[in-house]
Amino acid sequence: MRTPAGKECQYYYADFHRGRDVQTCRLIERNRESPPWTPGLCHTCPVPDILMANACPHLVLDAQVGKRLFGLVQRVEVTGWCSEYFLDVEHPAVGCGHCHEHRGGPSILDIAQQDPNE
Ligand code: SF4
Structure with missing residues (x-):
């Protein structure tokens, strides 16, 4: 669903049909320790x-x-976790890098750490 910021997000939910006025972030909603979400955070x-x-x-x-x-x-503060290797993912946009090991090639982390002068 498209957020108020105009980006697709699987966690955004809105319902304005027939007089309803419901907007929520289902990702933040499930974190009970978080301050409340507002649409502007998107x-x-x-x-x-x-x-x-x-x-x-x-x-x-x-x-x-x-x-x-x-x-x-x-x-919004985001943290990532890998459910396959049970470890924190420091850079969620990049991933933990382990899934690439199954494919036999270097992981994205290996590539990022390579010396460009090699
Ligand atoms: S706050 Fe972030 S995760 Fe939540 S609905 Fe908006 S864009 Fe998606």
């Missing part, structure tokens, strides 16, 4: 770009609304 949320960059079925995302510091704008 404008700076990294999740749609992460999902575009990494379609790994083992990537599990968690998100929460960040704390407001010094009156600045709140942002």
Whole structure:
């Protein structure tokens, strides 16, 4: 579904039919410790770009609304986890890099760490 920011996001849900006025982020909604979600958060949320960059079925995302510091704008904080290797994914848009090992080639992390002068 397209977010108020105009990007496709599988976690956004809206229903305006027949007088209803429902909007929610199902990713943040399931994090009970997060401050409440507001539609404006979609404008700076990294999740749609992460999902575009990494379609790994083992990537599990968690998100929460960040704390407001010094009156600045709140942002969505995202963490990733690999359900195949049971490890934190430091860069969810890139992935953990292990799935590429099954295919026999270098992982995206190997490529990123290669010395360009080699
Ligand atoms: S806040 Fe992020 S994850 Fe939630 S609906 Fe908006 S774009 Fe999607």
